Amino acid sequence: MPRFSVVVPAYRVQGYLRECLDSVLTQSFRDIEVIAVDDCSPDGSGLILDEYASRDPRVQVLHLPRNSGLGRARNTGVQHATGDYLLFLDSDDSYLPGALAAIDRRLTACGDPDLLVFDHERAHWWGERRPSVFGEQLAAPGTRTYTVAERPELLTLFHVAWNKAYRRSFYQREGFAFAPGLYEDAPLTNQAMVCARSIGCLPRVCVSYRQRYQGAITGSPGRRHFGIFRQYASLFAFLDARADLEAHRPLLFERMVSHYLFCLRRGERVRPADRRAYFRLAARDYRERLPPGFRPPCGAARDFRLLARNSYALFAARERARRAAGRARRAALRLRGALRALGCRAYYALQRRLPLDPGLAVYTAYWHRGVACNPAAVHAKARELAPRLKGVWIVRTDAAGAVPPGTDHVPPGSLRYWRLLARATYFVNNVNFPDHLVKRPGQRHVMTHHGTPLKSMGLDQRPYPAAARRTDFPLLLRRADRWDVSVTSNPHSAEVWDRAFPCSYEDLQAGYPRNDRLATATGAECAAVRARLGVPEGRTVLLYAPTMRDYREGFVPRLDLERLCAGLGDGYAVLVRTHYFYGPDAALCDLHERGLLRDVSRHPSVEDLCLAADALVTDYSSLMFDYAVLDRPLVIHAPDWETYRDSRGVYFDLLSGRPGETPGATARTAEELIEVFRSGAWRGPEATRLRAAFRARFCPYDDGRAAERVVRRVLLGEDPSALPPPAPGRPASAPAAVDSRQPTS
Incomplete structure (x- = not known):
């Protein structure tokens, strides 16, 4: 019996399906089965699923004879699942590297709860990636579990099926099933939340939620969005049959009304011409399902009261006023900024006369x-x-x-x-x-x-x-x-x-x-830096410093760092520094907190990190040229060299193997990178020869006196002929733990 059953329904997603399946099947956590459901898709999705099943026994494909919709396709997948936990993944979305391993660890730490909720990001079609707003809320419980009765705010988490792991025995015991139609996630996820006897949370971003340019149902306005009323009717019918859940009725009522209002305000869902009819149906549900003694939430009380009175005219007028007030605030801010800029320009012009x-x-x-x-x-x-x-x-x-x-x-x-x-x-x-x-x-x-x-x-x-x-x-x-x-x-x-x-x-x-600091460093200075970083004695320190990608937004790890750390073993300490354009990465923070590596992205001195490292692992970062001053091993991990080369343009072939171009050992995959270190190739004779040529080409002036030459020429105005000429630099001292200039036998 596998740990996870991942249910992936597919319909008209041939352009995204391979990325989705690859994101599941290449996870470092392998104890899974994938139940892929071809919902009678008219494109090539079914053939793609069969192709994956033919080469990976963990994939089981179900072909439905007619199109049934997302909810029924998921239900079919659940019927064939055998795992301890059920996960649902939409076929245009994907898991981030290490996601399933993180989910498994948190489930174990939480004592295998009925339900685990994890975080996600939104991946927009123009390349930008944005974290969800739920990170802090998911982090607050730690490894403790709760029920909705104990923490009602759990119901405010994003109510979709794919950000949760459901214990299959719990799912079957409660008889959960997706209803047909749009907004099918709302009733089932709310049912699961109120029925669960233990709910855990994982703040790590596990799912990349694709925001498509077109084709997403929630971004296509029309009467289909009126299906939300049927979905909440099924939720309250479920609640009516469960006297033991009656205490949750006010919370679920509040979530229903908030969801109605959320959709009503979005033109990409409810068209202006349909808003009055939509409001009337929402008001009907409000009156019919209003719990005794219900008090609207702070901040939304007026909207709730207008809905209770079916006062669409007043609601629409208030919306117009709210939008106008927003425009006025933005105009005032622009005016304030323009006036301030005008004053600054005038002051700057005056100062330039002095x-x-x-x-x-x-x-x-x-x-x-x-x-x-x-x-x-x-x-x-x-x-x-x-x-x-x-x-x-x-x-x-x-x-x-x-x-x-x-x-x-x-x-x-x-x-x-x-x-x-x-x-x-x-x-x-x-x-x-x-x-x-x-x-x-x-x-x-x-x-x-x-x-x-x-x-x-x-x-x-x-x-x-x-x-x-x-x-x-x-x-x-x-x-x-x-x-x-x-x-x-x-x-x-x-x-x-x-x-x-x-x-x-x-x-x-x-x-x-x-x-200059790298060119003049001593072994004692390197040892002191390692001590400040808290690196255990006797470890070989690797600094992994990837660069940014012009062809995509945000930090997307191109190396499975968890697999790398596991493959290297306890003899290594891995420091990871992301490019300064990127903010904190939740997956990297998770690995740091677990002690598998050290996230040093915010460390104030990259020179410190270079001095501490026995070897640099990078892709295309210019840090390789600085690190070469130290005459320590350089290893290139280039999983997307062709894409990077063709999208950005390069001045030489980093992977050619020619002296002066390739600085040392190279790898294209995590497995190859692990083998580079296991075999000793990272500091072997060939790597040493390549490094020497690379250093000779790119570090001829780094003798420890570069800053002096700049100060004397520019700030002191000395003649160029009087400056100290650059001299060949000497190899900087290796860290105390390992003399990385000595190749292995």
Whole structure:
């Protein structure tokens, strides 16, 4: 008997079905059966299901002789299920990696409850992914279980079938079944919630809920949405037959009315021409099912009262007033913002009439995200070599708490911010300053960049829509026209910048200031960093740092990290750092909390993480070029190389195996990556040879004096011929735990 029976009904989903099935069958948790129901689909869905069943014995396909609808197709699947728990997955949705393992663990931790509710995300057709609003609510119970009587707010969780695991014996004992028609999830999920003797919660995002461009039933307005009244009629008929559930009637009544109102307000469901008739039926149900002594919820009492009186005219008038008030609020906010912007521009113009301050330098990095990267290294060296200069950082308000003590900083948009832009002489940034900055004569701009380019940059992005879709190239060149100095990390970068940003700046062949620390680190410093991170002694530390994808929104893990950690064993410690464009990831947080890895995405210093790691695992991140300074193993995990290469464009073939292009061992799958480490190939002779060539090509200037060269040339105005010439860097000391430069036998 499998742990899970996953019921997947299919109708007109041939374009999404493979992704759905793959998301189930490639889960690290294998103790499952998939009951796939072909609801007499007229497209190729049935053939796809048969194909999967032919190669995976866990898939059972049922072909219905006629189209029966989603609810009946699910009922058919349930009849053939044998698992301990039932899960329902719509065939255009998918599970995220590790979802089933997380569900199994939480079920076990909760003592195998009747019902487990887990989180989801919305995956919009344009690529954006948004977490649900239920994360905190699902996190609150921990591993404790409750009934609806104990925690009535459980009924406010998203009432769909696919965000729950149902103990099959409980499901069968209660005689649950989906009713035909639209909104079929509402009665069954509410029945299950009030009948369950134990309900657990899992805050991890397990399901990616696809928001289709068209074809979704809930996004197609029409009279079909009147089916919601039949569904709630079946729910209250169930309740009428169960005297033991009478105490839940007020809660279910409130959920019914709230659901009616939710649909009524959405034009993609109830058309304006149908709203009066819909309101009349909702008012009828209100009167007929009103529990004695019911009190409407706070915040919605007026809507409930209008429904009770069947006052559609007043409801419609209130809706018009509410929408008008919303428009007025938005207009007022826009006006307030415009007035403030006008005042700031006037103040900025006035300040630009005043003399420049020759002792004032402005620093910022990563669009004001904090004190970091090359500008931070330049600022630190300027304090040492040019103490007369005052350095001020531009830092967003939400990042100000992480600014090092004693560092002067200012939030963007403040009056002091505009004064600094107008009066400072030096500007140091690793990205472009905002377009509203007007460069005055005598001001000096230093572009330090923040990575060696593997992917196409600047004008080279033009042939690649995924990279160029949001880029105004004439504006990009106007920004680059403000540069006085471009800090070059290696000859490859100099060639790329010259073509990608063809402007009249000075190319300063200095190396990357942020890498000075890597080039001069000692073994004792590396050991101290590991101790601060809490890495157990004797572990081999791997830093996994994937980059962003232009062709999709949000962090989507391309590596099954749970499988990787399990395959490597206890001898390894895995640090994971996601790209700074992405916010927290629930699945990654779950793995961190379980102690399988450490999520270091918000760690303030990537240099610390590099010093702590015995090896870097990345896909296409420019961090590989910095890490090469340390002369430690580099492993490339490139599961989507062709897609990345074709959508963004690259300057060389990272997987070619040629010296100077491939930095070490490579893998395309999690299994291959595990084998790279098990076999010792990650630090073997071939990997060492490739790493040496890669390091020679991309790290020729990283000798620990890059920041000094920038400060002396730009801030002190020294002649280029007087600067200390870049010298070949020495390999940085390996961490104390493992000498990663020694290949295995």
